[in-house]
Amino acid sequence: MLVESLEVIIDDSHAMVSTSVGSEHYVSFLSFVDEDLLGPGCSVLLSHEVHAVIGVLMDDTDPWSVMKVEKAPLETCGDTGGLDNQIQEIKESVELPLTHPEYYEEMVSIMFIEEIDAIGTKKRYDSNSGGGREIRRRVLNC
Numbered sequence: 001m002l003v004e005s006l007e008v009i010i011d012d013s014h015a016m017v018s019t020s021v022g023s024e025h026y027v028s029f030l031s032f033v034d035e036d037l038l039g040p041g042c043s044v045l046l047s048h049e050v051h052a053v054i055g056v057l058m059d060d061t062d063p064w065s066v067m068k069v070e071k072a073p074l075e076t077c078g079d080t081g082g083l084d085n086q087i088q089e090i091k092e093s094v095e096l097p098l099t100h101p102e103y104y105e106e107m108v109s110i111m112f113i114e115e116i117d118a119i120g121t122k123k124r125y126d127s128n129s130g131g132g133r134e135i136r137r138r139v140l141n142c
Contacts, residue, residue: 002046003057006038015053017044028052 004017007024015038018024029035030052037056038044045055077087097104 001054002048004044004046006040006042006044006053008040009038017046017053025051030054 002019004019004025007016007018009015010026012035014026014028016024017027025046027046028051029038030047030050033053034056037058038053043057044053045057046052047054077091080087
């Protein structure tokens with residue numbers, strides 16, 4: 001969720017909102033939004049998934065308190081059935097760097113060379129041609 005500023009109401013179901021960095025977006029209102037509270041300059045709660053206004057914040061509302069999770073979910077990864085491989089991938093990519101940062105101190109770099117022979121050559125070329133020299137130069141300079 002995002003907290004945005006309502007700039008202009010375009011019609012009964014659409015408006016322009018601006019972000020804190022100055023970009024403007026054309027969004028719609030969901031049906032349960034109280035249109036009487038909407039007006040230029042008011043703070044609105046925007047769902048980034050549906051790109052629509054889902055609520056209006058009053059002046060005394062703290063935007064961070066609206067976005068805060070009030071109660072931690074009780075579900076665990078074990079409650080999800082049939083996704084063991086995906087759960088393991090998430091654990092390896094999210095939990096492992098936090099629990100074992102020493103594994104990531106010296107990262108391996110991989111260079112993929114795909115169709116390197118296409119650099120400056122024809123389909124058939126002489127190995128002593130300029131294209132062959134260009135390939136060797138580029139590979140050795142990587």
